[in-house]
Amino acid sequence: MFVETLAPRFCETDALGHINNTVVPVWFEAGREPIFQLFTPDMDVNNWKLIIARISVDFLAEIHYGTGRDVEIRTGLAKIGNSSMTIRQEVWQEGQCCARGDAVMIHFDHSAKQSRPIPDTIRAELEKHLLDVEKAE
Template identity: 55%
Template sequence: MFELTVTPRFYETDAFGHVNNTVVTGWFETGRAPLFQLFGGGSDPSALPLILARVEVDFVGQIYYGSDVLLRTGIEKIGNSSFVVAQQAWQNGKLVARGKAVQVYFEHDKQASAPIPDEFRQVLSEHQGELAETL
Protein backbone atom coordinates (compact mmCIF):
# COMPACT_ATOMS: atom_id res chain seq x y z
CA MET A 1 0.00 0.00 0.00
CA PHE A 2 1.11 3.53 -0.73
CA GLU A 3 0.12 6.65 1.20
CA LEU A 4 0.33 10.30 0.22
CA THR A 5 -0.98 13.41 1.93
CA VAL A 6 -2.42 16.24 -0.16
CA THR A 7 -3.41 19.70 1.00
CA PRO A 8 -6.63 20.99 -0.56
CA ARG A 9 -6.11 24.31 -2.29
CA PHE A 10 -8.60 27.14 -2.08
CA TYR A 11 -9.26 27.13 -5.84
CA GLU A 12 -10.36 23.48 -5.59
CA THR A 13 -13.42 24.46 -3.55
CA ASP A 14 -16.84 25.04 -5.03
CA ALA A 15 -19.75 27.34 -4.21
CA PHE A 16 -20.74 25.09 -1.30
CA GLY A 17 -17.37 25.57 0.42
CA HIS A 18 -16.09 22.05 0.00
CA VAL A 19 -13.62 20.48 -2.42
CA ASN A 20 -15.21 19.96 -5.82
CA ASN A 21 -15.84 16.32 -6.74
CA THR A 22 -13.82 16.62 -9.96
CA VAL A 23 -10.67 17.20 -7.91
CA VAL A 24 -10.69 13.74 -6.33
CA THR A 25 -9.98 11.89 -9.59
CA GLY A 26 -6.88 14.06 -10.03
CA TRP A 27 -5.77 13.34 -6.47
CA PHE A 28 -6.27 9.62 -7.06
CA GLU A 29 -4.14 9.81 -10.20
CA THR A 30 -1.42 11.48 -8.12
CA GLY A 31 -1.82 8.66 -5.59
CA ARG A 32 -1.11 6.14 -8.37
CA ALA A 33 2.25 7.80 -9.20
CA PRO A 34 4.29 5.26 -7.18
CA LEU A 35 2.82 2.53 -9.40
CA PHE A 36 3.93 4.45 -12.47
CA GLN A 37 7.44 4.54 -10.97
CA LEU A 38 7.37 0.74 -10.64
CA PHE A 39 6.76 0.52 -14.40
CA GLY A 40 9.58 2.94 -15.24
CA GLY A 41 7.43 5.97 -16.02
CA GLY A 42 9.24 8.36 -13.70
CA SER A 43 11.68 10.10 -15.99
CA ASP A 44 9.87 9.57 -19.30
CA PRO A 45 6.07 9.32 -19.02
CA SER A 46 5.80 8.44 -22.71
CA ALA A 47 7.68 5.20 -21.94
CA LEU A 48 5.07 4.14 -19.38
CA PRO A 49 3.56 0.84 -20.61
CA LEU A 50 0.19 1.55 -19.00
CA ILE A 51 -3.09 3.08 -20.06
CA LEU A 52 -6.11 3.89 -17.95
CA ALA A 53 -9.18 1.89 -18.97
CA ARG A 54 -11.64 2.78 -16.23
CA VAL A 55 -11.99 4.98 -13.19
CA GLU A 56 -14.78 5.14 -10.61
CA VAL A 57 -15.20 7.17 -7.46
CA ASP A 58 -17.70 6.89 -4.62
CA PHE A 59 -18.06 10.07 -2.57
CA VAL A 60 -18.91 9.04 0.97
CA GLY A 61 -18.32 12.34 2.76
CA GLN A 62 -17.69 15.99 2.07
CA ILE A 63 -14.09 17.17 1.75
CA TYR A 64 -13.25 20.61 3.07
CA TYR A 65 -10.56 23.20 2.52
CA GLY A 66 -8.28 23.66 5.52
CA SER A 67 -7.46 20.06 6.43
CA ASP A 68 -5.06 17.67 4.74
CA VAL A 69 -6.33 14.56 2.95
CA LEU A 70 -4.61 11.19 3.23
CA LEU A 71 -4.67 9.12 0.03
CA ARG A 72 -4.24 5.36 0.32
CA THR A 73 -3.51 3.25 -2.77
CA GLY A 74 -3.23 -0.50 -3.15
CA ILE A 75 -3.67 -3.29 -5.67
CA GLU A 76 -7.01 -5.06 -5.47
CA LYS A 77 -6.70 -7.56 -8.31
CA ILE A 78 -4.13 -8.58 -10.91
CA GLY A 79 -5.41 -10.02 -14.18
CA ASN A 80 -3.70 -11.17 -17.35
CA SER A 81 -3.10 -7.76 -18.94
CA SER A 82 -4.69 -5.42 -16.42
CA PHE A 83 -4.86 -4.71 -12.72
CA VAL A 84 -7.33 -2.95 -10.45
CA VAL A 85 -6.06 -0.19 -8.19
CA ALA A 86 -8.12 0.52 -5.07
CA GLN A 87 -7.91 3.97 -3.51
CA GLN A 88 -9.25 5.88 -0.53
CA ALA A 89 -9.27 9.49 0.61
CA TRP A 90 -9.39 10.26 4.34
CA GLN A 91 -9.86 13.63 6.02
CA ASN A 92 -9.80 14.16 9.78
CA GLY A 93 -9.91 10.40 10.36
CA LYS A 94 -13.00 9.88 8.21
CA LEU A 95 -13.26 8.08 4.88
CA VAL A 96 -14.50 10.70 2.41
CA ALA A 97 -14.02 8.96 -0.95
CA ARG A 98 -13.10 5.57 -2.35
CA GLY A 99 -12.33 4.60 -5.90
CA LYS A 100 -10.97 2.10 -8.33
CA ALA A 101 -8.92 2.43 -11.47
CA VAL A 102 -8.24 -0.24 -14.06
CA GLN A 103 -4.76 0.04 -15.55
CA VAL A 104 -3.88 -1.96 -18.66
CA TYR A 105 -0.40 -3.08 -19.63
CA PHE A 106 -0.08 -1.60 -23.11
CA GLU A 107 2.44 -1.86 -25.94
CA HIS A 108 2.28 1.56 -27.56
CA ASP A 109 4.19 0.51 -30.68
CA LYS A 110 1.60 -2.22 -31.37
CA GLN A 111 -1.33 -0.21 -30.01
CA ALA A 112 -2.48 -3.28 -28.11
CA SER A 113 -2.67 -4.65 -24.60
CA ALA A 114 -0.24 -7.40 -23.61
CA PRO A 115 0.19 -9.77 -20.67
CA ILE A 116 1.77 -8.14 -17.65
CA PRO A 117 5.41 -9.35 -17.53
CA ASP A 118 6.32 -11.51 -14.54
CA GLU A 119 8.69 -8.94 -13.03
CA PHE A 120 5.90 -6.33 -12.88
CA ARG A 121 3.37 -8.91 -11.71
CA GLN A 122 5.67 -9.78 -8.78
CA VAL A 123 6.06 -6.14 -7.73
CA LEU A 124 2.31 -5.53 -8.00
CA SER A 125 1.58 -8.58 -5.86
CA GLU A 126 3.71 -7.08 -3.08
CA HIS A 127 1.14 -4.25 -2.81
CA GLN A 128 -1.93 -6.44 -3.18
CA GLY A 129 -4.57 -6.59 -0.47
CA GLU A 130 -7.76 -4.92 0.66
CA LEU A 131 -7.64 -1.38 1.98
CA ALA A 132 -9.10 -1.28 5.50
CA GLU A 133 -12.20 0.84 6.07
CA THR A 134 -10.55 2.25 9.19
CA LEU A 135 -7.29 4.07 9.80
Protein backbone atom coordinates in the same frame (compact mmCIF):
# COMPACT_ATOMS: atom_id res chain seq x y z
CA MET B 1 -0.37 0.21 0.36
CA PHE B 2 0.99 3.46 -1.00
CA VAL B 3 0.11 6.61 0.96
CA GLU B 4 0.34 10.20 -0.27
CA THR B 5 -0.54 13.21 1.90
CA LEU B 6 -1.90 16.30 0.16
CA ALA B 7 -3.06 19.69 1.40
CA PRO B 8 -6.33 20.71 -0.26
CA ARG B 9 -5.95 24.03 -2.04
CA PHE B 10 -8.43 26.90 -1.94
CA CYS B 11 -8.83 26.71 -5.74
CA GLU B 12 -10.13 23.14 -5.34
CA THR B 13 -13.22 24.23 -3.43
CA ASP B 14 -16.68 24.61 -4.94
CA ALA B 15 -19.49 27.10 -4.31
CA LEU B 16 -20.59 25.11 -1.25
CA GLY B 17 -17.13 25.38 0.35
CA HIS B 18 -16.25 21.70 -0.09
CA ILE B 19 -13.58 20.16 -2.26
CA ASN B 20 -15.08 19.88 -5.75
CA ASN B 21 -15.92 16.39 -6.97
CA THR B 22 -13.70 16.85 -10.04
CA VAL B 23 -10.63 17.12 -7.80
CA VAL B 24 -10.71 13.60 -6.34
CA PRO B 25 -9.82 11.84 -9.64
CA VAL B 26 -6.83 14.19 -9.98
CA TRP B 27 -5.71 13.33 -6.44
CA PHE B 28 -6.15 9.65 -7.26
CA GLU B 29 -3.88 10.05 -10.29
CA ALA B 30 -1.20 11.55 -8.03
CA GLY B 31 -1.62 8.57 -5.70
CA ARG B 32 -0.98 6.17 -8.61
CA GLU B 33 2.47 7.60 -9.36
CA PRO B 34 4.35 4.82 -7.49
CA ILE B 35 2.56 2.30 -9.73
CA PHE B 36 3.42 4.34 -12.83
CA GLN B 37 7.07 4.25 -11.74
CA LEU B 38 7.05 0.45 -11.56
CA PHE B 39 6.20 0.34 -15.27
CA THR B 40 8.14 3.45 -16.37
CA PRO B 41 10.86 4.18 -13.78
CA ASP B 42 12.02 7.40 -15.46
CA MET B 43 8.40 8.57 -15.95
CA ASP B 44 9.23 9.37 -19.60
CA VAL B 45 5.87 9.81 -21.35
CA ASN B 46 7.52 8.75 -24.62
CA ASN B 47 8.03 5.31 -23.07
CA TRP B 48 4.70 5.08 -21.19
CA LYS B 49 3.36 1.56 -20.68
CA LEU B 50 -0.09 2.07 -19.16
CA ILE B 51 -3.52 3.20 -20.27
CA ILE B 52 -6.59 3.77 -18.17
CA ALA B 53 -9.67 1.77 -19.15
CA ARG B 54 -12.09 2.81 -16.43
CA ILE B 55 -12.39 4.97 -13.34
CA SER B 56 -15.13 5.18 -10.74
CA VAL B 57 -15.48 7.28 -7.61
CA ASP B 58 -17.90 6.94 -4.69
CA PHE B 59 -18.23 10.08 -2.59
CA LEU B 60 -18.83 9.08 1.02
CA ALA B 61 -18.42 12.32 2.99
CA GLU B 62 -17.60 15.98 2.46
CA ILE B 63 -13.94 16.92 2.03
CA HIS B 64 -12.94 20.31 3.40
CA TYR B 65 -10.32 22.96 2.76
CA GLY B 66 -8.43 24.55 5.64
CA THR B 67 -5.31 24.61 7.75
CA GLY B 68 -4.58 21.21 9.26
CA ARG B 69 -7.09 19.46 7.01
CA ASP B 70 -4.66 17.47 4.90
CA VAL B 71 -5.98 14.44 3.06
CA GLU B 72 -4.38 11.06 2.80
CA ILE B 73 -4.62 9.22 -0.52
CA ARG B 74 -4.36 5.49 0.10
CA THR B 75 -3.61 3.32 -2.93
CA GLY B 76 -3.51 -0.44 -3.24
CA LEU B 77 -4.36 -3.20 -5.69
CA ALA B 78 -7.78 -4.83 -5.63
CA LYS B 79 -6.98 -7.23 -8.46
CA ILE B 80 -4.10 -8.11 -10.76
CA GLY B 81 -4.93 -9.81 -14.05
CA ASN B 82 -2.78 -10.93 -16.97
CA SER B 83 -2.38 -7.49 -18.53
CA SER B 84 -4.65 -5.33 -16.36
CA MET B 85 -5.04 -4.34 -12.74
CA THR B 86 -7.71 -2.75 -10.62
CA ILE B 87 -6.31 -0.06 -8.38
CA ARG B 88 -8.38 0.74 -5.27
CA GLN B 89 -7.95 4.21 -3.78
CA GLU B 90 -9.40 6.13 -0.86
CA VAL B 91 -9.33 9.72 0.36
CA TRP B 92 -9.13 10.04 4.14
CA GLN B 93 -9.52 13.27 6.08
CA GLU B 94 -9.63 13.65 9.86
CA GLY B 95 -9.94 9.89 10.40
CA GLN B 96 -12.82 9.40 7.95
CA CYS B 97 -12.92 7.76 4.53
CA CYS B 98 -14.45 10.48 2.35
CA ALA B 99 -14.14 8.94 -1.12
CA ARG B 100 -13.31 5.57 -2.61
CA GLY B 101 -12.57 4.70 -6.21
CA ASP B 102 -11.26 2.12 -8.62
CA ALA B 103 -9.13 2.57 -11.70
CA VAL B 104 -8.62 -0.23 -14.20
CA MET B 105 -5.28 0.17 -15.91
CA ILE B 106 -3.83 -1.91 -18.70
CA HIS B 107 -0.20 -2.65 -19.48
CA PHE B 108 -0.11 -1.42 -23.06
CA ASP B 109 2.25 -1.36 -26.03
CA HIS B 110 1.48 1.95 -27.74
CA SER B 111 3.38 1.15 -30.93
CA ALA B 112 1.54 -2.17 -31.43
CA LYS B 113 -1.72 -0.72 -30.02
CA GLN B 114 -2.36 -3.78 -27.86
CA SER B 115 -2.15 -4.96 -24.30
CA ARG B 116 0.86 -6.86 -23.00
CA PRO B 117 1.18 -9.24 -20.03
CA ILE B 118 2.41 -7.58 -16.85
CA PRO B 119 6.08 -8.62 -16.43
CA ASP B 120 6.75 -11.01 -13.53
CA THR B 121 9.11 -8.57 -11.78
CA ILE B 122 6.47 -5.83 -11.78
CA ARG B 123 3.73 -8.30 -10.81
CA ALA B 124 5.79 -9.30 -7.75
CA GLU B 125 6.02 -5.64 -6.67
CA LEU B 126 2.30 -5.07 -7.26
CA GLU B 127 1.40 -8.15 -5.22
CA LYS B 128 3.04 -6.53 -2.18
CA HIS B 129 0.20 -3.98 -2.30
CA LEU B 130 -2.74 -6.35 -2.79
CA LEU B 131 -5.67 -5.45 -0.55
CA ASP B 132 -8.19 -7.72 1.12
CA VAL B 133 -11.01 -6.04 -0.81
CA GLU B 134 -13.83 -8.08 0.75
CA LYS B 135 -12.72 -7.03 4.24
CA ALA B 136 -12.35 -3.37 3.18
CA GLU B 137 -15.88 -2.97 1.82
